[in-house]
Amino acid sequence: MRAKRMPRAVRERQMLDAAVRTFGQRGYRAASMDDIAELAGVSKPLVYLYLNSKEDLFTAVIRREARALTEAIRAGVGPAGLPADRQLWNGLRAFFTHTARHPDGWSVLHLQARTHGEPFAAEIAALREEIVAFVTQLIAAAAREAHRDPDLPEREVAGLAEALVGAAESLADWAGATEGVTARQAAATLMNFAWAGLGDLMADRPWTPPEEEAGPAPAEPAAQTG
Amino acid sequence: MRAKRMPRAVRERQMLDAAVRTFGQRGYRAASMDDIAELAGVSKPLVYLYLNSKEDLFTAVIRREARALTEAIRAGVGPAGLPADRQLWNGLRAFFTHTARHPDGWSVLHLQARTHGEPFAAEIAALREEIVAFVTQLIAAAAREAHRDPDLPEREVAGLAEALVGAAESLADWAGATEGVTARQAAATLMNFAWAGLGDLMADRPWTPPEEEAGPAPAEPAAQTG
Amino acid sequence: MRAKRMPRAVRERQMLDAAVRTFGQRGYRAASMDDIAELAGVSKPLVYLYLNSKEDLFTAVIRREARALTEAIRAGVGPAGLPADRQLWNGLRAFFTHTARHPDGWSVLHLQARTHGEPFAAEIAALREEIVAFVTQLIAAAAREAHRDPDLPEREVAGLAEALVGAAESLADWAGATEGVTARQAAATLMNFAWAGLGDLMADRPWTPPEEEAGPAPAEPAAQTG
Amino acid sequence: MRAKRMPRAVRERQMLDAAVRTFGQRGYRAASMDDIAELAGVSKPLVYLYLNSKEDLFTAVIRREARALTEAIRAGVGPAGLPADRQLWNGLRAFFTHTARHPDGWSVLHLQARTHGEPFAAEIAALREEIVAFVTQLIAAAAREAHRDPDLPEREVAGLAEALVGAAESLADWAGATEGVTARQAAATLMNFAWAGLGDLMADRPWTPPEEEAGPAPAEPAAQTG
DNA sequence: GATGAATGAGTATTCATTCAT
DNA sequence: GATGAATGAATACTCATTCAT
Structure with missing residues (x-):
C-alpha cells in the first residue's frame, strides 16, 4: 500500500x-x-x-551522513576559546555518540564509501580532510598553549592527526561491537592514549578529564531514522 | 589460445x-x-x-595476504627478549614496509574484506584479533617493565590496543597515499604518538628511537607480483 | 524490440x-x-x-496442466449416479481426447515431470494419486453393483487401479504416435481389456459400449495455444 | 587411488x-x-x-540394459509349446523380478531414455516394439487356442498389447515404490486384470495361476552391480 | 595405455534503468 | 506526479570435450 x-x-x-x-x-x-x-x-x-541514479543516490547519502557527522562534532566541540584538550575531549564524545546512534550512517562513511572507488572515495576524502584539518589545528593550538619551541614539522603534525583520527575510527568500530562501552569511555580511552601517551600511562600519569558540565551529553534529536 | x-x-x-x-x-x-x-x-x-567459487577464491586471497602480513610483522619484531617499545618500533616498521609494498593486499585486508559481510569479516576479525592480542601483550609487558602499579583495567588495555592498531591502519593508508612518506617515518610518528603522547610532545619530550641496527629495514624477498 | x-x-x-x-x-x-x-x-x-525461477516456472506448468487434465476428466465422467463402467468409459474418452489435444502438456506430465526429481515428482505423484483414487473408487463401486462377496483385498484393488491407469497412459502415448487412432477407439480398446479381460475377449464376449449420447465427444474449448 | x-x-x-x-x-x-x-x-x-561421447555412452547403457531385460524375459517365458496364459505368467514374473533387481536400469529404460529425444527414444521404441510383438503374438496364440472366430482386428490386438505392456510398466513402478509387493504378486494382479478382466473379477471368477514348477523363480546371476 | 591440464560454449539469474500510460 | 511493464547487459558457474605428456 x-x-x-x-x-x-x-x-x-x-x-x-x-x-x-x-x-x-x-x-x-x-x-x-x-x-x-x-x-x-x-x-x-x-x-x-x-x-537520478544509484551513483547519485549513494553520493547524496554520503553527503547527508557526512554533514550530519561533522555538524554533530562541531556542535559538541563548543566555543573556540576552550583549551585544546577540552575541545578534543568534547569533540570525541560527540563523535562516539553520533556513530553509536547512527551505525548505518557510520558504516556507509567508514566502510562502504571507501571501498567502491570514485566518485565516492573523493567524498570521503573531503570529509576526512575536514576532520583531520580540525584536529591538526587543535594540535597546533595545543603547541601554542604549551609555548612549544621549536614548532613540530608540518608533516609530523599531519601524521599525528591522521593517527588520532584513525584511532578514533577504530574505537568507534570497537565501541559499536563491544557490549557496554559508552561513548564517554571510548573518548576517555582515546584522550589518555593521545594526550598522555602510553609512556605516561605506564608511569601512572594519565590525562585527567575536566569536571563535567551540568547537562547530559550534547543533545541529538533522535536515534537512527527508518 | x-x-x-x-x-x-x-x-x-x-x-x-x-x-x-x-x-x-x-x-x-x-x-x-x-x-x-x-x-x-x-x-x-x-x-x-x-x-572453487568466487567466495572461496576471495577467502583464499584473504588468508594468503593475512598470513603474509602477520609473518612480515613477526619477522620484523625480533626476539621476545627485547624491551616492549623496541618490539613495537620494529613491528611497526615491518608493518608499514609490508603495506607499502603490497598495496593491493593491504586494500583487500583493510577495505574489501571488511565490507562484504560473512564469511570474510570473520577472517579479518581473526587477523585483527591476532594483531591486537600482540599489541595488548606488548602494553602489558611495558607495564611490567615500568613496575606500574596498579594494573590498568583489562578493558582499558583492550581499548588502547584498538586505538593503536587503528592509528597504524590509518597511517598505512596515509603513507600509501602521500608521496615521500617512508615506512620509517610513519613508524616514528606513531611511536611518538603512542609512546610519548601528545602531551609530552608538546613539552618537547619525544620518544627516542633506539640506535639503528647496521643493515636496512627487515628484508622482504620481492614486491607485489603481477 | x-x-x-x-x-x-x-x-x-x-x-x-x-x-x-x-x-x-x-x-x-x-x-x-x-x-x-x-x-x-x-x-x-x-x-x-x-x-521467479526455472523451477517455479516448471512447477507452475505442471500444476496448470495437471489441473486441466483432471478437470477435463471430471467433466467427462458425468454425474456420480451412473454405473461404474459407464463412468469409466466416459472418463477414458475425456482422457484420451485431452491428451491428444495437448500433446506437450501430456509430455510434461507423463515424461518430463517424472524424470527430474523433486519437487516435480511430488506434483506428479499427487496428480496420479488423485486419478488412481478415482479409479479405485470406481472399482469398488463396480464390486458393490455386482454384489461381489467377499471384497477384493485393498492392496489388490490398488494394484488393479495402477494397472488400469498405466494401461491408459500407455494407450495415450500409442494413440498419439499412431496415425488414425481416435480417442474413442483407444477408450473402447481399454474398456474391453479392462472390463471384459482377454479371456472373455477370446471367447468373443466383449464389453459392450453403452448407446452413445446425441452430441459429439465432450466439448473442449480449443486446442493447444501457441 | x-x-x-x-x-x-x-x-x-x-x-x-x-x-x-x-x-x-x-x-x-x-x-x-x-x-x-x-x-x-x-x-x-x-x-x-x-x-566416445556422452551420447554414445548413454546409448550403450540403454542397449545393455535393454538386452538384459529382454533376455531375462525370454529366459523366464519358457518353451514355445506352453499355453499362452502360462507363457505370459512366466514372462511377467521374470519382468517384475528383473525390474525389481535392477532399479537403475529400469529407470534408465522406462524414464530417462524416453525423455531426452533422439537418438535414445528410437532405442526404447525398438525395445518396446520387441516386447509388444511378443505380447501380440501371445494374444494371437490365445485366440488360436480358443478357436476364436472371427479374428480380432490387427489394430485392436496391437492396442491390447500396448495396454498390457503399459499396465506392466506401471505395476513395475508401483511394486518398486510399495514396500512388500513381490514380483509374484504384481504378476498375479496383472494376470487377473488382463486375463479375467474386471468384469469377471467382480463376478468372483478370477484367473487361476497354474501350479508352480519345482525350482525357485527364474534364476538371475546377481542383483544390480556397482 | 592413461592422465593432468585446459577450454569453448552455454545456462540460470540479477540489476540499473526506461517508457507508456 | 506516479507507476506497472519491460529490457540490455552482465555475472557466477557448469559441462562435454580435447591435448600434451
Whole structure:
C-alpha cells in the first residue's frame, strides 16, 4: 500500500533514510534499487525521478551522513576559546555518540564509501580532510598553549592527526561491537592514549578529564531514522 | 589460445596474484571472475576447477595476504627478549614496509574484506584479533617493565590496543597515499604518538628511537607480483 | 524490440504456454529460459519477474496442466449416479481426447515431470494419486453393483487401479504416435481389456459400449495455444 | 587411488555400471561425465577413449540394459509349446523380478531414455516394439487356442498389447515404490486384470495361476552391480 | 595405455534503468 | 506526479570435450 501524496522534500528524506539503511547493511553493490524503493515505500521510477541514479543516490547519502557527522562534532566541540584538550575531549564524545546512534550512517562513511572507488572515495576524502584539518589545528593550538619551541614539522603534525583520527575510527568500530562501552569511555580511552601517551600511562600519569558540565551529553534529536 | 601447461601449484599462485590485484583495485563485487581469469592468463573454468567459487577464491586471497602480513610483522619484531617499545618500533616498521609494498593486499585486508559481510569479516576479525592480542601483550609487558602499579583495567588495555592498531591502519593508508612518506617515518610518528603522547610532545619530550641496527629495514624477498 | 504492454495475467499465460511447449518438446534441462522467453515474445528478465525461477516456472506448468487434465476428466465422467463402467468409459474418452489435444502438456506430465526429481515428482505423484483414487473408487463401486462377496483385498484393488491407469497412459502415448487412432477407439480398446479381460475377449464376449449420447465427444474449448 | 591395468572389457563394464547408476539416479542431463568417471574409478579421458561421447555412452547403457531385460524375459517365458496364459505368467514374473533387481536400469529404460529425444527414444521404441510383438503374438496364440472366430482386428490386438505392456510398466513402478509387493504378486494382479478382466473379477471368477514348477523363480546371476 | 591440464560454449539469474500510460 | 511493464547487459558457474605428456 503506497503512501499518498507527500511533499517532495519528505519523500526524498524517506528515500535517503531507506538508502542509508540498505547501503549501510548490505553494501553499495549488494543493495539493489528495488530494495531501497521498497523500503522507502515508493515505486522505483520515483526514486530515479528524484535521485537520478544509484551513483547519485549513494553520493547524496554520503553527503547527508557526512554533514550530519561533522555538524554533530562541531556542535559538541563548543566555543573556540576552550583549551585544546577540552575541545578534543568534547569533540570525541560527540563523535562516539553520533556513530553509536547512527551505525548505518557510520558504516556507509567508514566502510562502504571507501571501498567502491570514485566518485565516492573523493567524498570521503573531503570529509576526512575536514576532520583531520580540525584536529591538526587543535594540535597546533595545543603547541601554542604549551609555548612549544621549536614548532613540530608540518608533516609530523599531519601524521599525528591522521593517527588520532584513525584511532578514533577504530574505537568507534570497537565501541559499536563491544557490549557496554559508552561513548564517554571510548573518548576517555582515546584522550589518555593521545594526550598522555602510553609512556605516561605506564608511569601512572594519565590525562585527567575536566569536571563535567551540568547537562547530559550534547543533545541529538533522535536515534537512527527508518 | 591455450595457456601453456603448468603444474597446478604454479597456476594457483598466478590466479591468487591476479585475484589480489583485481579484488584490491576493484573490490569484491566489482571484480568479475572473467577479469581475474584474464589477468591470470587462463580460462575461467580453470579458476573454478582450482579455486572453487568466487567466495572461496576471495577467502583464499584473504588468508594468503593475512598470513603474509602477520609473518612480515613477526619477522620484523625480533626476539621476545627485547624491551616492549623496541618490539613495537620494529613491528611497526615491518608493518608499514609490508603495506607499502603490497598495496593491493593491504586494500583487500583493510577495505574489501571488511565490507562484504560473512564469511570474510570473520577472517579479518581473526587477523585483527591476532594483531591486537600482540599489541595488548606488548602494553602489558611495558607495564611490567615500568613496575606500574596498579594494573590498568583489562578493558582499558583492550581499548588502547584498538586505538593503536587503528592509528597504524590509518597511517598505512596515509603513507600509501602521500608521496615521500617512508615506512620509517610513519613508524616514528606513531611511536611518538603512542609512546610519548601528545602531551609530552608538546613539552618537547619525544620518544627516542633506539640506535639503528647496521643493515636496512627487515628484508622482504620481492614486491607485489603481477 | 520492446514487446507491447500487456496486463500481467495475459503475459503470464503466454509465458506458461511457451513453457509447456518448450518443456514438452525439449525436456526440463534442455529447455533454456532463453528459448522460453523468445517463444513467449518477451525478454528473459520478465519471465523471471513473473515466474521467479526455472523451477517455479516448471512447477507452475505442471500444476496448470495437471489441473486441466483432471478437470477435463471430471467433466467427462458425468454425474456420480451412473454405473461404474459407464463412468469409466466416459472418463477414458475425456482422457484420451485431452491428451491428444495437448500433446506437450501430456509430455510434461507423463515424461518430463517424472524424470527430474523433486519437487516435480511430488506434483506428479499427487496428480496420479488423485486419478488412481478415482479409479479405485470406481472399482469398488463396480464390486458393490455386482454384489461381489467377499471384497477384493485393498492392496489388490490398488494394484488393479495402477494397472488400469498405466494401461491408459500407455494407450495415450500409442494413440498419439499412431496415425488414425481416435480417442474413442483407444477408450473402447481399454474398456474391453479392462472390463471384459482377454479371456472373455477370446471367447468373443466383449464389453459392450453403452448407446452413445446425441452430441459429439465432450466439448473442449480449443486446442493447444501457441 | 586409480585401479591398476585391467583388460579393456573389464574397464568398459565398470564404466557402464557406473553410468547406469548415475544416469538412473540423476537423469541424463544431470549426470556429468565427471561423476561417471569418478564412480567408475577411472580418468575422464579414458571414458572418452572407450565410449566416445556422452551420447554414445548413454546409448550403450540403454542397449545393455535393454538386452538384459529382454533376455531375462525370454529366459523366464519358457518353451514355445506352453499355453499362452502360462507363457505370459512366466514372462511377467521374470519382468517384475528383473525390474525389481535392477532399479537403475529400469529407470534408465522406462524414464530417462524416453525423455531426452533422439537418438535414445528410437532405442526404447525398438525395445518396446520387441516386447509388444511378443505380447501380440501371445494374444494371437490365445485366440488360436480358443478357436476364436472371427479374428480380432490387427489394430485392436496391437492396442491390447500396448495396454498390457503399459499396465506392466506401471505395476513395475508401483511394486518398486510399495514396500512388500513381490514380483509374484504384481504378476498375479496383472494376470487377473488382463486375463479375467474386471468384469469377471467382480463376478468372483478370477484367473487361476497354474501350479508352480519345482525350482525357485527364474534364476538371475546377481542383483544390480556397482 | 592413461592422465593432468585446459577450454569453448552455454545456462540460470540479477540489476540499473526506461517508457507508456 | 506516479507507476506497472519491460529490457540490455552482465555475472557466477557448469559441462562435454580435447591435448600434451
